Amino acid sequence: MAHIAFTSQLQRFTETPEFDTPAATLGEALAAAFERNARLRPYILDEQGHLRQHVVIFIEDRRAQDRIGLSDPLAPADRVYVLQALTGG
Template sequence: MPLVEFTPQLHRFVDAPACRCEATTLRDALEAAFAAQPRLRGYIVDEQGHLRVNVVVFIDGRRARDLRGLSDPLVPDSRIHVLQALSGG
């Protein structure tokens, strides 16, 4: 089953445990994580369900491409890393 992991910085704001789930797309995996921890949704996706601009997702080491539909495919052993983008100087 795919594994969704969240950046440690996110833990400052909300409990964000890793989540194993039955999922074939990034959206399915994120929805499973949100079902386990509903407060995560507001930090990861916007009101339209699109990935927030300050969030970056990597699937098996590659950056997710579909930031709106979140339709990037997963395989049974995919690892998804959800990170908050850093900014500043």
């Protein structure tokens, strides 16, 4: 099963579950996370259900490509990392 983890920045705002999921897509994995903690959803997705601008998700060593439909496929052994991107300079 794919493993999903959230970085510590998000833990400042709400509980961030780390768990294994049989999800076949990124969207399914995130839905499973939101079932565990519904308060997490607005930190990750905007009002249209798209990935927020300052959130980045890596599936293994590749950046998730579908920020709107969240259709990136997950393999059973994948590790998914959800983090807030840093901006500024």
